[in-house]
Every structure is written in C-alpha cells, then in structure tokens.
Amino acid sequence: MTTFSSLLLILSYICNLPHLANAFFPPIPSIGSPILTKGGAVAYHRQTTLLRQSSSDSESSNTKQPHIVILGGGFGGINTALTLPTLPWSDKCIQPKITLIDKSERFVFLPLLYELCVEDASIDEVAPTFKSLLRDGKLPTFPGLSNLSGLIGASSANDDTDEISFIRAKVEGIDVNNQQVVVSHQSSNNVETIQYDALVIATGAEISLDGVPGASELALPFYTVEQCLELKRRLALLDSYLEKRARNGDETPVNIVVxxxxxxxxxxxxxxxxxxxxxxxxxxxxxxxxxxxVLQCATEHNRNTGIDRLKSAGVNVITSTSIVEVTPLDKDQGNRCLVKLQCLNNSTENGITSLDTSLLLWTAGATPTSSQNKGIRNSILSRDIMGRILTSPTLNVPEYPTVFAVGDCSRPKKEPYPGTAQVAIQMATVAAWNIYATLVNNNAKSGESLKLLPFTYLSLGEMITLGRNDATISTLGGIELSGAGASWLRRLIYAVRMPTDRQRLSAAVDGTTRKLARGALEAGQRKSKPVDWK
Structure with a gap:
C-alpha cells in the first residue's frame, strides 16, 4: 500500500467514525474494496443482511414511542445521539424520542482545548453548544451517493434531528430497576425523574484532585472549557505581570508547573x-x-518526538515523582503556592523537594467517578476499581440489557481501552446499532431477531500537538509525520471528525484561516528589517 493510499484510508476511517454503521466508502485505488470502520461500519453488511432477512415478515410497529436517554455529551454521547435517528426505525419500531442530558451547555472537542487556550481557535469551533449541534446534525452525503439512507432504506425524514432534545442538568442518581434517571436542573434547582426505555451512560471522566492536600484549592485542572477559559484569564494576568517585571528589572523566577x-x-x-x-x-x-x-502510552515515534521537543523547548521534566502536598504562599498573588514533591525512588526526607509555583496546572488522575460525578455513581451498576461500568462486549450491562455504557466510563473487557476520543466515537456507532436492535427485538412478535454486535476497537493512530505550528502523528498504515505539516494535517483531521457537517466546515475554515494568517505574519516579521534613518 502506498503512502498516499494509506493516508486516504486513514481519512476515510476518520470521516466515517462520527456516523452510523450504515456509512461506507467507495473503493480506494490500490486497495480495491469498500472501506469500513471495524468499530462500527464493519457491521454494515451484517446489518443489511439482517434487515433483508426480516423484511418479509415485518410486523406492525408498536404504537408506543420509545424514549432513549443519553447521559453525557462527550464524544460518545453526542455521536450516539446523532447516529440513532439515521437507523431504519419504521421497519420494526417507530422513531424514538431521544434526550441528551449534560451539566454543561457546550460539547467540548477536547483535543483542541490547547488551541483555544493559546488563542489559536475560537470557542464556537472547540466548544459549540449542544443545541446548535443537534440542530445542525444531518445524515451525511458523499459524492456518488445520493443519500446514505438509501443504502438501508431509511427515510429521508431523518435528515432533521427534531426527535433529539437537550436538557442541561446534573445527574443525581440512576434507578435501573424502574428505568428512571433523577436529575437536578441547574437553572431552577428543580429535581426531575425521567423514564427511559434505553439508557446510554457516556459521562466520560474528570480530573480528581481529592487525593492531594491543597490541590483542589490551589491547582487548576485542564479538562473542561471553563477551566481552559480560566487558564486564558490567568495567562493574560501573567502577561501583565511580566511586562511590569520587565519595566522594573525584576528577575525573580516565575515557575509554571504542569x-x-x-x-x-x-x-x-x-x-x-x-x-x-x-x-x-x-x-x-x-x-x-x-x-x-513521559508519553509512556504513545507510539515510539510520537514519544521520541515529544521528548525531543520538550528538551528543545527548555521544559524541565521531573519523572518518578509524586505530589505530596500543595500549600499557599502569598495571598496577594492568589495562584502562588508551594508544591511538595516526593521522589518515588527515594522514600526518605532527602527525596522530598519543593517548587515555588506561580501557576499550578493539573492534567493527571482523570476518573469516571470524580467528586463532580457523584450522581453517576449513585446506582447499583457493577463497576471496576476505577469506577468504570462493567459491560458485555455489546456495551450493555448483562443484568440490565437496555442500559449501555460508552467511552471512558465503560469497560467491556478485562483490559480497559484507552481513554481517547476515537474509542468513544467507535463505541457510539456500535451502541447505537445495539440499542436499535434491542428495542426492535423487544417489540418483535415473531421469533426473528436482530443480532447485537460486539465492540471491536481499531486504533487509527494518534496525533499530538507540540505547539501552535508543530505536531506529531502516527497512523494506521505506518505513516509517521512531525513538524508544521503534521500540525496542518492534525487540524484538518480534527475538523473532519467534528460531529456535524456545519461544524466540520466551520472548523476547517477557522483553522485554515488562522494558520494562513499566522504564517503570513511570521513571514512578514522575518522579512522586516529596522530602518537606519541616518
């Protein structure tokens, strides 16, 4: 397989990921067969075969409209919500009502939070509102295919998402025996009980600071759009402080600790x-x-490139070290603190050091059941030691087959999958089909039933940003790339992986415009020379 064909293969997989198992791609030159994502679209032929087998004895659909409730609007939740309406519900079961519940009003494209932090992306690109995404979500079309719904007989009426509603609320508990979810509305503090026919838990993970004294008060996690905007504010204050230092000739060290x-x-x-x-x-x-x-789970290429960039950037890297305690230093500088470190290779007092820190940022210790997610834990669902819900390979809970878990909070096998966006997106595709199959089977009057599909993860590679104009990429097919070209490709791929077509277009235009503008500015700065007026 040539490098060009490999790249097309990767882009085809990535394009396919946010959508249902019904999406497929025309043959790519030198490959010669349709491209199907293993996590979901590989189900396409099996799905259509099942539909053909059952079409001859189709029964009248149940008049009761099923209600699918999705908890969490991360990659797993939003893609499950957008995928479900594209299924052929009219064959065996009427179109369901879909309710997406999240405590935030915005979906966050986590890999681009760094761009938002350094003002290289807009908030509407990185964190669009759920209402805008659900309004814009449509079944995709591709050249040569008039409508993907025609592949499986779905109605063109599925082009809108009127059946998907969004509720901004916090989950207080889950009653799986009575098929109910208890939520509290943030706007009114009212508590509501919501009945469901199928439940998807996709609440992801959040950084927990509870294990280190002083960390929750003095450290700033970097995981949500609110935390990202707070970091932008603190960096702006730091800019002012550095300008003042320069005028006064102050050379006191300023330490930022990650x-x-x-x-x-x-x-x-x-x-x-x-x-x-x-x-x-x-x-x-x-x-x-x-x-x-560092980067212990990364590919060798990305790990080596990342370590090399850390060295060249002058980042001080301290490994085999844990955080013991964080204490405040100066009330006039609210963020300034003392970080006490313990070397894991030296448990004596000699192994303890302290860092005077002006800004403490926290990216470690993400867990599905942090203190902010207590309501999700309030259920009888079986979990592992990290709080992930134990599911079958088909992503539903064995004791409660209409309850599904996807993304960081799901554990369908002994060894957990990586906590990445591509895992959650691929899970969403499979979960959507299995929810459909489960509800159809529950309504079926004959012995014929649709098969649930086991989840199989296909790693498409990984991309890491190393700065505004630098990145490193390792992909399926052996493509390895770093530098400015990788930064452009990373931004393009992430634009393609946005949940809706309008969001993809917006991200592609915004990212391209910003990169071109910065490139022109940097080129102008290189060409400009001081004028000697003498």
Whole structure:
C-alpha cells in the first residue's frame, strides 16, 4: 500500500467514525474494496443482511414511542445521539424520542482545548453548544451517493434531528430497576425523574484532585472549557505581570508547573512555552510525572518526538515523582503556592523537594467517578476499581440489557481501552446499532431477531500537538509525520471528525484561516528589517 493510499484510508476511517454503521466508502485505488470502520461500519453488511432477512415478515410497529436517554455529551454521547435517528426505525419500531442530558451547555472537542487556550481557535469551533449541534446534525452525503439512507432504506425524514432534545442538568442518581434517571436542573434547582426505555451512560471522566492536600484549592485542572477559559484569564494576568517585571528589572523566577506527563500534560506544557515565547528567561515550565517516562502510552515515534521537543523547548521534566502536598504562599498573588514533591525512588526526607509555583496546572488522575460525578455513581451498576461500568462486549450491562455504557466510563473487557476520543466515537456507532436492535427485538412478535454486535476497537493512530505550528502523528498504515505539516494535517483531521457537517466546515475554515494568517505574519516579521534613518 502506498503512502498516499494509506493516508486516504486513514481519512476515510476518520470521516466515517462520527456516523452510523450504515456509512461506507467507495473503493480506494490500490486497495480495491469498500472501506469500513471495524468499530462500527464493519457491521454494515451484517446489518443489511439482517434487515433483508426480516423484511418479509415485518410486523406492525408498536404504537408506543420509545424514549432513549443519553447521559453525557462527550464524544460518545453526542455521536450516539446523532447516529440513532439515521437507523431504519419504521421497519420494526417507530422513531424514538431521544434526550441528551449534560451539566454543561457546550460539547467540548477536547483535543483542541490547547488551541483555544493559546488563542489559536475560537470557542464556537472547540466548544459549540449542544443545541446548535443537534440542530445542525444531518445524515451525511458523499459524492456518488445520493443519500446514505438509501443504502438501508431509511427515510429521508431523518435528515432533521427534531426527535433529539437537550436538557442541561446534573445527574443525581440512576434507578435501573424502574428505568428512571433523577436529575437536578441547574437553572431552577428543580429535581426531575425521567423514564427511559434505553439508557446510554457516556459521562466520560474528570480530573480528581481529592487525593492531594491543597490541590483542589490551589491547582487548576485542564479538562473542561471553563477551566481552559480560566487558564486564558490567568495567562493574560501573567502577561501583565511580566511586562511590569520587565519595566522594573525584576528577575525573580516565575515557575509554571504542569502535573502529569501523559498526552495532555506534554501538549499543555509545549503550548504554554509557545504561548509565552522567549521574552523572559526567568519564566520556567516544569512537567512533573509519576511514571518513569513521559508519553509512556504513545507510539515510539510520537514519544521520541515529544521528548525531543520538550528538551528543545527548555521544559524541565521531573519523572518518578509524586505530589505530596500543595500549600499557599502569598495571598496577594492568589495562584502562588508551594508544591511538595516526593521522589518515588527515594522514600526518605532527602527525596522530598519543593517548587515555588506561580501557576499550578493539573492534567493527571482523570476518573469516571470524580467528586463532580457523584450522581453517576449513585446506582447499583457493577463497576471496576476505577469506577468504570462493567459491560458485555455489546456495551450493555448483562443484568440490565437496555442500559449501555460508552467511552471512558465503560469497560467491556478485562483490559480497559484507552481513554481517547476515537474509542468513544467507535463505541457510539456500535451502541447505537445495539440499542436499535434491542428495542426492535423487544417489540418483535415473531421469533426473528436482530443480532447485537460486539465492540471491536481499531486504533487509527494518534496525533499530538507540540505547539501552535508543530505536531506529531502516527497512523494506521505506518505513516509517521512531525513538524508544521503534521500540525496542518492534525487540524484538518480534527475538523473532519467534528460531529456535524456545519461544524466540520466551520472548523476547517477557522483553522485554515488562522494558520494562513499566522504564517503570513511570521513571514512578514522575518522579512522586516529596522530602518537606519541616518
């Protein structure tokens, strides 16, 4: 397979991911067969075969409209919601009512939070409102295919998403025996009980600071759009402080400490260095990681590239070290604190050091059941030690077959899947089909039933931002790329992976415009020379 064909294959998979198992792609030159995502669209032929087998004995549909409730609007939740209306409900079961519940009003495209933080992306690109996404969500069309719904006989009426409603509320508990969800509305503080016929739990994970004294009061997690905007505010204050320092000749060190050496920690540290520039040699960025090596789960290419960029950017990397305590230092500088570190290779007092920190950022310790997600834990569903819901390979709970879990809060096998967007998106495709099959089977009057599909994850590779104009990519097919070209490709791929067509177009235009404008500005700065008026 040529590099070009491999790249087309990756883009085809990525284009397919946000949609249902009914989507497929025409043959790619040198491959010669339709491209189907293994996580969901591989079900296409099996799905259509089942529909053909059951079409001859189709029964009249149940008059009761089923209600599907989705908890959490991350990658798993929003893609499940947008996929469900595209299924051929009229064959065996009428179109369901779909309710998406999330405590925030915005969907967050987490991989682009770094761009939002350094003002390289707009909030509408990175965090569109759920209402806008559900309004814009439509069944996609592709060249040569008049409508994908024709592939499976779905009605063109599915082009709108009127059957999907959004409720901004916090989950207080789940009663699986009575098929009810209890939520509290943030606007009115009213508590409501919502009945469901099928439930999808897609509440993701959040960073927990409860295990380190002082961390919840003094550290800023980096996981939500609100936290990202708060970091932007603090960086603006830091800009003013650095300008004042420069005027006064102050050379006191300013330390920014990032906790966690995984993908998020490395990406955040390098984007901060890029954002701050080289205007003050006394500003230092330190990355603290509990493991022996940063980017431990990354591919070899991405890990080596990331480590190389950390070194060249001057980031101080401390590994095999845990955080013991965080204490405040100066009330006049509200963010300033002392971070006490313990070297894991030296448990004595000699292994304890402290960092005077002006800004403490936290990317480690994401868990599905943090203190902010207590209501999700308020159920009798079986979980692992990290709080992930134990499911069957078909993503539903064995004891409660109409309850599904996708994304970071789901564990369908012994070894958990990576907590990444592509896992959640692929799970959403399979979960949507299995919800459809479950409800159809429950309404079926004959012995014929649709099969539920087991989830199989296909890793498409990984992309890491290393700054405003730098990234590293390793993909399925062996493509490895880093530098400015990788940064452009990463932004393009993420634009394609947005949940709706309008959001894809907006992200592609916004990202391209910003990169072109920055490139022109940097080129102008390189060409400009000071004028000697003498």
């Amino acid at each position: 906790i966690g050496g995984g993908y998020s920690g490395v990406e955040l540290a390098l984007n901060l260095v890029d954002r701050l520039g080289n205007r003050d040699d006394n500003v230092h960025v330190t990355l603290v990681h509990r493991g022996k090596q």
